[in-house]
Amino acid sequence: AEPRPVTTCVPLASQTLPTGIPIPDELTANTVSDWTGPGPHLGIGLSERYINYALGSAYNSGALCLGIGSDTLGSLLTSDTLGLLIPSLKDIARQKKTAPLAIVLRPQTPPSAVVGNGTSLETDPTLRLALNELIIDFYLWSNDRYIRAFSSQFDLDVPVNLDVDENSALAPVLQDIGVANPTMFNAPLVREDKQTAAETLANLLAGQIGGALGGAISPISLNDSLASLGLALRIPPTVEGQGSPGLRKLSKGSDNYLGIFASLETASGAYVNFSETDVRLMSKTIDPAGLRVDTATKDNLPAFELQAKSSLDRSEQPIEYQ
Numbered sequence: 001a002e003p004r005p006v007t008t009c010v011p012l013a014s015q016t017l018p019t020g021i022p023i024p025d026e027l028t029a030n031t032v033s034d035w036t037g038p039g040p041h042l043g044i045g046l047s048e049r050y051i052n053y054a055l056g057s058a059y060n061s062g063a064l065c066l067g068i069g070s071d072t073l074g075s076l077l078t079s080d081t082l083g084l085l086i087p088s089l090k091d092i093a094r095q096k097k098t099a100p101l102a103i104v105l106r107p108q109t110p111p112s113a114v115v116g117n118g119t120s121l122e123t124d125p126t127l128r129l130a131l132n133e134l135i136i137d138f139y140l141w142s143n144d145r146y147i148r149a150f151s152s153q154f155d156l157d158v159p160v161n162l163d164v165d166e167n168s169a170l171a172p173v174l175q176d177i178g179v180a181n182p183t184m185f186n187a188p189l190v191r192e193d194k195q196t197a198a199e200t201l202a203n204l205l206a207g208q209i210g211g212a213l214g215g216a217i218s219p220i221s222l223n224d225s226l227a228s229l230g231l232a233l234r235i236p237p238t239v240e241g242q243g244s245p246g247l248r249k250l251s252k253g254s255d256n257y258l259g260i261f262a263s264l265e266t267a268s269g270a271y272v273n274f275s276e277t278d279v280r281l282m283s284k285t286i287d288p289a290g291l292r293v294d295t296a297t298k299d300n301l302p303a304f305e306l307q308a309k310s311s312l313d314r315s316e317q318p319i320e321y322q
Contacts, residue, residue, distance in 0.1 A: 001054040007062025013110045015056045018049040024250040024257050032261055034245040035236075039263030042233065048115045048256040051127075059110035066105045079140055085200045088191040092140050092149055099141040108133035108153075115258045118161050118243035121175060125159035126247060126258070132156070137186070150187035152198050154205065155180040162247055163238040168262070169219035170235075179206040226267065233262040276311040277321075 006012060026032050027043045058064060079099040083090040092099075111131045118126035132155040139146040157178030163171045182198035184190070190197060223232045235246035250257040282305040290300035313319045 001050075001057040003057045003061035006060050007065065009062045009065040010059060010107055011109075012060055013056050015053060015060070018047065018053050021047045021049060021255060022252045024252045024255075024259070026250050026259060026261075032245065032248070032259075035261070036245075037234075037236075037263060038265075039234075040246070040261035041264040042262045044260040045250055045257040046115075046260070048113065048258070051113050051115070051258070055113060056110040059107060064105060064107050064111070067102065068105070069100070069102045082138070082201075085204060086190060086192055086197050088189065089140065089149060092142055092147070092189055101141075102139040102146055104137040104139065106135040106137065107131055108135060115249045115256050117249045118163075118238070118247050119241060121159050121161045121173060124243075126162045126243075127160045129158040129160060130156070131158065148186060150190050151185050152201060153181075153183045153185075154202060164235045164244045164246060165219060166237055167221070168223065168233055168235045168237075169221045171219040176206055179203075222262075223267065230267050232265050232267040234265055235260070235262045278309045279321075280307045281305075282307050 024045050027045050032040060032043075078101055079089055079092070079097075082101060109132050111129055113130075114128045116124045116126055116128060118124065133153060134156055135151055135153050137151045138149045140149045155178075157180070158174065159177070161173040163173050165171060179202040182195075182202040184194040184198040184201075187194055187197075222235075226232060236244050238244045238247075246261045248259045248261075250259040284305070285303040287300040287302075289295040290297070290302055308321045310319050310321070
């Protein structure tokens with residue numbers, strides 16, 4: 001997770017590669033609490049320290065410097081919708097007609113994450129992301145180009161749950177996000193009180209952006225890459241207010257982890273059959289001359305006769321032995 005190259009769009013953050021991360025006990029145990037059914041056969045622990053290091057690297061790479069246009073925002077933000085909060089914006093659009101908006105995200109500090117159990121999106125989400133000092137530049141289409149109408153800065157608190165559906169797909173869930181410490185600057189075209197406008201905009205972002213982003217992220221299937229192998233992962237589905245036994249917070253010492261546990265089973269429709277194979281050495285022929293480089297020929301090389309029998313051999317199809 002190293003940024004190569006680093007970006008120039010954010011103030012670079014100093015990072016120290018995490019070391020000495022211990023292995024949580026649950027990964028070496030035979031089971032975990034509240035687990036029902038076979039398994040778990042697979043356990044993964046994502047270190048919270050490493051998650052934050054990876055987020056910092058993504059920040060230093062510029063991956064979070066995003067430009068989002070009207071194709072993505074749709075009718076969520078236009079000169080009309082934003083003009084309800086900041087009326088002077090309507091005057092910026094050409095002939096005071098509805099004009100699309102675009103936003104550019106410029107974080108000033110790297111994001112951080114805290115791992116939870118996913119029992120409550122508000123109080124115990126799977127991941128709680130913090131993105132402080134996020135600058136958002138708002139651009140309005142006017143006179144055949146985008147012009148910057150104003151810039152705002154916010155501290156964001158983004159709770160994210162990972163819900164597991166009946167097919168063991170992981171669905172990110174976002175709703176309201178916390179927006180604090182709003183300010184507005186680069187706003188000579190805004191006639192309203194800047195602080196009041198920033199606070200009104202923060203309320204809009206808190207109620208709308210989280211739901212829009214959550215609905216745009218499709219469930220993540222863990223089984224697509226395993227289907228060709230005839231295998232499937234099964235993670236217990238999420239229960240409202242309890243989360244999933246397969247997604248949980250793990251701890252060891254001062255370290256926390258996002259634990260992912262699953263059982264392995266045969267994929268639906270897959271043909272998987274295992275053979276009990278018996279192999280016997282029936283005879284061997286060894287000519288000492290065939291063991292020497294200078295005297296070995298095709299005819300005197302060592303020869304072995306093997307007899308193999310598979311439990312799958314029912315005279316219905318040819319069997320290949322390797």
